[in-house]
Amino acid sequence: MSGPLLYGLAAAALIGLGLHGVLAHAAPLRRVLAFNLVGAGVFLLFGVGARRGAAAGLPGDPVPQALVITGIVVAFAATALAMALIRRLAILRAAAAGTPEEGAAPAAAPPRETR
Amino acid sequence: MNATLDAVLALMLPVMALFSLNARDERSAVIGFMALGLLLALAWVRLGAVDVALTEAAIGALTGVLLLGAASAAVSVAVPRTGSPLLRGLLALAAALVAAGVAVIVAGAPDPAPSLAAAAVAHLGALELGNPVTAVLLAYRALDTLLETVVVLLALIGVWSLAGEGEWRGAPAAPGGTASRPVVLLARLLPPVGLVVAVHLLWVGADAPGGKFQAATLIAAMWLLVLMAGLRAPPELGGARLRGLIAAGPAVFIAIGLAGFLVPGQFLAYPEGWAKAAIIVIEVALTASLAAMLALIVLGPGTGERRT
Amino acid sequence: MVGDALASSPGGYLLVLAVLVPVIGMLAMPVMGLLRVRHAASLAFATIAVGVAVVGAVGWRVVGSGEALVYGIGGWSPPLGLALRADGLSAVMMAMAALVIALVALYARPQFAAAETAPGGRRAFGFWALLMGLWSALNLAFVGEDLFNLFVALELLTFAAVPLVCLDGTAATLEAALRYLVFALVGSVLYLLGVAVLYARYGTLDIGLLHELAYPDFATHAAIALMIGGLMAKAALFPLHLWLPPAHAGAPAPASAVLSALVVKAPFFIIVRLWFDVLPGASHEAAARALAMLGAAAILVCSVVALRQARLKLMIAYSTVAQVGYLFLMFQLTIEPGVPAWATIGWTGGMLQLVSHALAKAAMFLAAGLIAEALGHDRIDELAGAGRAVPVSLFAFGLAGLSLMGLPPSGGFIAKLLLLSAATLSGAWWIAVVISVGGLLAAAYVTRVLKRAMAPPPEGIVTSPVARSRELAALALALCAVALGLVPLQPFDLLAIGRAGVALP
Amino acid sequence: MSLLADIFTIVAVTAGLGFFLAGTAGLLRFPDALSRLHALTKADNLGLGLIVLGLVPQAGSLGGALKLVAVWLLALGAGGIAGQMIAQIVNGRGKRAVNGGREG
Known part of the structure; x- marks a missing residue:
């Protein structure tokens, strides 16, 4: 089996596992993690296409590689937004329950020296 | 030899994914995911995409910080798993079908694949660039890159909008809870090295693997490390200089793009002989903005802490 | 160059x-x-x-x-x-x-x-x-025109829309936003998966070039199916609509208006581009029927659910899912042998439905927002007095309701009439029945609100005043939705500009 | 010359791999966290050091060789600091004083 095909199959596996994770898990953090797995699989698929499109002395087609770089940054932004939502929700829940959340409640953080 | 390496790597990817998905606690899941990110970076090198490998490795670290930060908070949000066994079976079946379909498509896809490599290389001379990926990102598909920085900015605004009322212009909480002595040591040793590497990545990006995303991520990571160690306080989000830094990158990009209307007569076209200069200006401005935005996204919304 | x-x-x-x-x-x-x-x-x-x-x-x-x-x-x-x-x-x-x-x-x-x-x-x-x-x-x-560029557009849309949902910052809206984000992200990633497959196949992502290059085979069909599936989640087509009602109902009224009127339309528009401009091969009757059936299910199920809502904004949000269902009827109603899709009345009807729903739904959410501000709540059973407190808003709500019900004179009337005739002409009787029943259900849930709101106010009710300019903005949107019904033939030519093979009169 | 360099590379890399193997065995077999940590840092420092040393003659250029050495130095620093942090957590857990934070 050729290298790209192997990675292509790994990408398919990542996509399947990730999709199942997103659909089956109820905890938001795991869902976001699983979404990232699907994303990694999809990016890898672009990479396989790029590798197979190697030409003109390049190790791979630069267009899909550039798309993946854009995609990775977008996926990071998505993860960040999701994490911010999750943390905010945790703070509100903790406030509603009347117990300050460890590491989440800002007031609990010790004052820091500034140099 | 290489085939074995590919086989092992390709096998390790789904194994790590399975571990990460089924780990007992959130923290292990996140650590498994970070390990998967490193394996992916290796896979990208094997696929001849060093630019992507660098991006994956760099962004992977930031994602790890984000996820670990949320992992501790997430426990209280956890909802019991719902759904009937039938539904869960159906979901598993659907996911398996998609995976199988993708596998069939990959196996049957044309090899060699249709490619724009030749076309991308053909215009490198006119752009005075040596790295075709940079040419794609900043010339052929520059609009994607421009809008993608807008995506990051929107994400940042989204994160800021999650602050409590009246706190949103204040400083965010320092990351990582409490700092220990080794972290302080690391935060003193590493940033100079990291900055040199970042500048190097940015500088060679025109001709070799590297560029603004990788450099920006590295700078953001160094800044976060300094904040984690408590060597500096997180900045106030309402600060004029910080806001100016954030807006400068996309603004410079748009300004040079609009200037293209005047000189070559096309949006985002670079005047002849000035292409490389224009691209470097854009890259430097974007690196600074992206570094600030990426770090601020990780830091999260303001908490109303005021610096004295 | x-x-x-x-x-x-x-x-x-x-x-x-x-x-x-x-x-x-x-x-x-x-x-x-x-x-x-x-x-x-x-x-x-x-x-x-x-x-x-x-x-x-x-x-x-x-x-x-x-x-x-x-x-x-x-x-x-x-x-x-x-x-x-x-x-x-x-x-x-x-x-x-x-x-x-x-x-x-x-x-x-x-x-x-x-x-x-x-x-x-x-x-x-x-x-x-x-x-x-x-x-x-x-x-x-x-x-x-580029499928990856459109992916960036979809992500921009998601990143702008999700925080709008939880601008109020309550736990309930945050949860709705999180659920919306997960749906939207899964939709994006499925879309991107299709993009990856198409690029590996054809070496281009330009819709115009794909239109010429694409040939019907498993990979191409699977890729487009994945993309449409992902976009369906973003467009909230039944049964992938679960995220929409809490998200749209929880947002501040102007944000709800934009979300319901516009944000769900962008992924639908991209589905239209994929279906008519990229998908190779002859008419895809089975797939078109599947989409139409989902649309029909959306109309029937979500109209009934809307009828049973206790809260006004939730009712309007469920109505959005139902009205989005009408759009998906279009794929079956544009199949006419020998006639390009954009020359069919199904095409015009579908697009008119898209625009008139956008205007009517925006008007409705804005009006609902004012009603809630005036009364301090949006419980449908306790709306009595709204007619006296914010008459202009209620009038706007009613006008917008006309369009949703498909009553003349309104854009929705023309749209639904065109869809109905397309259905009867092509012999798809079940679609005609669904459209009619959907109209009746819409009439039921709109009049339910109007009846309560027109009732005399209970004694001692305190209402807060709202700015007249805001009422007029809602009214203007509702009037635009109605006015669409007065220019029935104009959009026909307009909607065909730039579509290959269509000569303008 | 090149033969000599190749032999040197093979010997050094093999020795480095030996340390990695030993370290991994220690990580799996040692009873408590601190001894495991000890095994791990040995593998990191010496194993990686020897491999880098072995690869230096193959680097081809001075810049390449320096980059390799830089990799080793960074890994040394990271390993040392991570080891310290893990040890602190282990100690803290023993003394039930995790929340003390930065001393002094």
């Missing part, structure tokens, strides 16, 4: 401006302190003025020349470069978005007027910045 394939049209640069002007407005908001501007709203209104002018110029060019506007970014042509293209349909979509955004902005100004540092500054800043980002994303979704 590469350019033998693509010649930009004379006014093509307008398309760039349509995408960029809102971005520039958004970019100015974080640094408004440096620009000596105190209110994000002022920047937003300046941006909207310029943006509306740009969209107007696009429409004028397209209608004037009778051809699509095309622009190759940076002088690069596809497949290497990116192209933007606005045909008649895109121009109509952009005009619709500009109209809704402008009127929603007028409505929202008193609500989000706080200066950045004042109390409420966070919400004001967030609302206007996100609204501008959203507008740019919509325009890009309507003019993008």
